[in-house]
Amino acid sequence: MALAALCSRFKKEENALLDVTAFVVDHKLRPGSTTEANGVVQQLQNLGIPAHRLDLEWPQGVNPLELPNLETEARRLRFRALGLACSQRKIRSLLLAHHRDDQAETVLTRLVAGRTSIGLQGIRPVADIPECYGIYGVYQSGRFRFLRECHLPREEYQSPKAPSPGFETGGVRVMRPLLRFGKDRLSATCAHWNVPWVEDETNSDRTLTVRNAVRHIFQSHRLPAALTKESISALSNRIAADVATYQEAADKLFGECQVEVNIRSGTVAVRFPDLASELKIHSKGSTIAAMLVRRAAELVTPEPEVSLQQLQIPVHQIFPDLFEDDCSSGAANKLYRRFTAAGVMFSRQDRSKEGHAAGEWWLLSRQIPSRDLLIPFTEINRFLPLKEQPFQLFDGRFWIRVRNPSKRRLTVRLSRREELSKFIKSLDYTAATRLSGVLQKVAPGGIRYTLPMLVVENADNSTEPMALPTLGFKLGGSQADGEWADLAWDVRYRKVYLPRPPKVDGIEGNESVMTSLLGPGHTEQHHIQHL
Template sequence: MSAPARVFHHGPKPVSLIEFRDALEAVCLPRFPTVRFARPRRVALAVSGGVDSMAMAFLFSSLFKTHRALKIADNPAESAFGIIIDHQLREGSGAEASSVAQELKRFGMKAVIKPLNWRDVRRDGMDPASLPNLEGVARTMRYQMLGLTCRYLQATSLFFAHHRDDHYETVLMRLLAGHGYRGLQGIRAANAIPECYELHGVYKSGLLDDQMQRHPFLSFKPPNKEMKRLRMILRNDFHDEPWSHIKTYLGINDMSAQFPGHITRDIDPRVPYLTPLNCEDGGVHIYRPLLEFDKDRLIATCEANGVRWFEDHTNTDPTLTTRNALRHMARSYKLPEALQKPAILALSQRAKQRAKFEEAEAHRLLVREAVIQDFDPNAGTLLIELPSFQTSATRTRRLFAAARDEARKPRRRAIAAIAVRKLVEFVTPYLHSPPLANLDNVVDRLFPELSSSPDGEIPKAFSIAGVVFEPVLGPQSTRWFLSRAPYKSNQPLPERKLPGYLNYKLLSAADGFRGPQVRHGHWRSWKMAKIWDGRFWIRVSACVPARFHIRPLLPQFARQFRLALPQKERGRFERILKYYAPGKVRYSLPALYSVEAGKGADAATPALTLLALPSLGIHIPGLERWVKYEARYKNVDVSLLGLKRRGGERPVVGYRSRSSRSRRRYIPLESTAVAWSNTHRLFMADAELLVRLIMQLEEGLTKRLANRSDMSEAGRAAVAGRRAVRGILPELHSVTEKRACGS
């Protein structure tokens, strides 16, 4: 009797630590490549108790035991912390959360349980489980609780356990809903935490506060040993080469890019200098390292290592959610090949590649053409000069060139729409960027050559996503001035309230706080910064009990605020508004108001007093004795700032530069003779000033050498220089006059 044949049943393979480490390194790329030193930091894990999150927690725990120097994003990983969210929507959820925490502690991971608070819903007499939008509300509360916990734990990396099956279900749902290729990208491997847009230190903010610490987690400054060596090299090279050569070697103009959020501004003596606001960066980032693993492998990982997990029975009810129905359909029925997992995942990968290429091309367009001419974070304005997609007329036109341009137009429109959205994100007060489909009309206005029916009309102002586009017409090109759209009369003004109450009896009308009541006051710690109008992060600290409101600069308070300033500061204030916030832009600036109870018939209406304009750094005299404030701008893409076009800048005749009174003001194009006349006057004024300086120098040298029989070489050189300039001056007059007359 022959031996029975051996049959091998191939089951799912557990995820190894090497595979998990490689997936982790592929997803957790550095967010700040210029960091010179990073302290170890915790990482946070969102643990629900399911098989996927428990497998991820076990893999992290095992990885930290064998790889001590593991670097995640920018910091070495110190330890992992599990965050368990108790939704409190079903019986036994609290006990289940405690069991999950005990299981995490069993294999060496700390855990914290965070229950969601439904007090406001229950106060209205409603059951949270009966809310029509329960899934969306629970999602928002869950993300906000995760973000707040990460901020408390000082963790900037939050890990989710979404796997390959979740990715497949998401893409399939969006495909059935009719999404385009951008929606078919599915779950992203890394992104900023959503639903936390108003939480400072959680959503794209907090890095500047970290840099102010004595021992920051991220340091962009070179070590002291390297700085000492660099000083010695510069000291030795300074005597051999001029500073201009050394400056080009060091790339001084590009040093600001090494420090995230740092904005530089050119100094012009004809314009009042205003220190630019820093732009926020940092925050909590979400990573999903298990997207390349099937759920079967995660189950095998837990089974092979004796890890318990806790299934939620609501995830298996196909009548509860669309995702549950699709999950049941994919497991119980054989779908067409085009809807099966390999085909859908391949479709998602192609959609990702296409979207990635388009984003990169739009970014290259903005960088190559130096579209952003000026960005002012103090007022939240942007000055841009858009390139043209039109083929040059001097270029030789080949056969079928027109048909080729027409075929490329849809792709160019997509690139233009992405570029416009990147520009709108600098100024918009909205928390979400506008969809590309909503920018079709904007592309037609900004790029007439890409429109299906170019009308050739003069560009006009328009608004989109809370941003006003105002054209600045020039003879060679059109620039656009982007600013916050005026507030609508039928909508409430953006407002932020800070707790407390201000007692004006403590104030001295003439000299601020000098009475004994305030002498024992002390500065309170900074309040957590709050986002105002979706653009400015503002925080306040006071040494007295006070209550403040942050509102826009209102016209009825502007005059009183202006009169409260000293005479010299009043003139500077007017010049700053005229240049940095012209027209209606000034009424979109954040203003700090004090609040006190009304009197008499207006007792129900609080009385407001304008104290400061935080983004401009201007306040009433003496305010610094009892109130401190700080303003920062929201996170923007600073890689698009401070650029020059290839081949140098292209001057636009007739447009005022930054030295003008207003960046929106345009000088009408004058005749060539008048333009040359203006140039002549400016040049002659500079030449005459040079002559006077040389004459003063010569007179000083002559007085010194009056008692000497012979004049030194320096004195003879000064006299010769004076005579040379005097001889050139009449010729300069005649040449410029001839040019001014158009000869």
């Protein structure tokens, strides 16, 4: 209730144009939880905050208390319920009341699990909402930016049928403004304002979850000084500050890269700066280099997240001068023309003959599927008009919705050699020639087999290619004017991090100051960045 009380008081005392809505999650883990949740809803409404109860829906026939991964599954269902509730109400920022004690419990849990270094930075104060991957309007989506708004050139080679390309932006962001404050401080704040302190009874059951067991250890045992809440929080803060410093350096270098993004083929050409002089003497030079490469890889990878450990080979290949004195690198010192990592194909390019700046360029594309690699596919809902179709995240890269005018099963999947050849043959000479030229330019070699393709699956398991939606090409022949005449689609590239534009007059971003309302006598100020 402390966070709710702070928001209510801030809105009243500062006359802030703050629109606050509260959600109370009923996990349905014990009798009486709904009654308690309703009581909390009433208390929030007494503070002048509209509140809604969200009931978690566990799979039918499953007793959640018997699940070995109860904590993980409850977290997944909770965040998905919160994310959908935010999206339905057009809420972009979700404030959570995690405090310093929660941070200490998280870090100690990770220590027990064997995490080290960056893995101990704890709960992040600002992040995308977790556990909502692939939910449109919640996960990094919901707002559309045309290509011209992204400062990227419109391709001259696109098909006239191709819609104006662009990126998805938006999504729900999680903010935790109370991480610096302990539970005792927050409960005292509630007591000062006569606001009841509410706590879930299941938090005291040390056998229910690992976090509960860790909480019991903190409460019931005298731990060494290095394992007190204060020490662990200080450790987490130091690591988080170091990681932020490394990431800031990597982002600055990313801003110095020459980056050419092609969102129709999902590829990016990058010319990295020379890092040897800047990072070779830096104790964390390889970490900063990995963070830089991750920024580029995130533009094209189908994977939800890319870890720094996945990028050891790319860092050695792209920046070999950083490791020329490292005898332990071994085989990593051998340079390859192309290789894969984190779901990305890295290919060296010499583009000096094309009029580009001298130096080595890298073409990054989705890893080309092999026989051993499961090819993703997404089934399309039938009959609904295009604007009523839900966007679906295909292959982690493209948000796509399609109107299927047929009664046959239509799917989106990566193109295959035989289907692409059949599709080109269905086109008239002019369209086939144009498509062949487009493929040669934007999806050469095997990259064309990473393009999304609309495919009909027949009852006899045969398939018919219908369209290459990102390129704007639809099948030719009699079917194009018959059963599939009303086939339509809308494709948008997923949210990506592009190099930031330079500062204007020394100003970058936008901040506001929120005065602390944690009780009398406190004059701390907290900067909350508008995202």
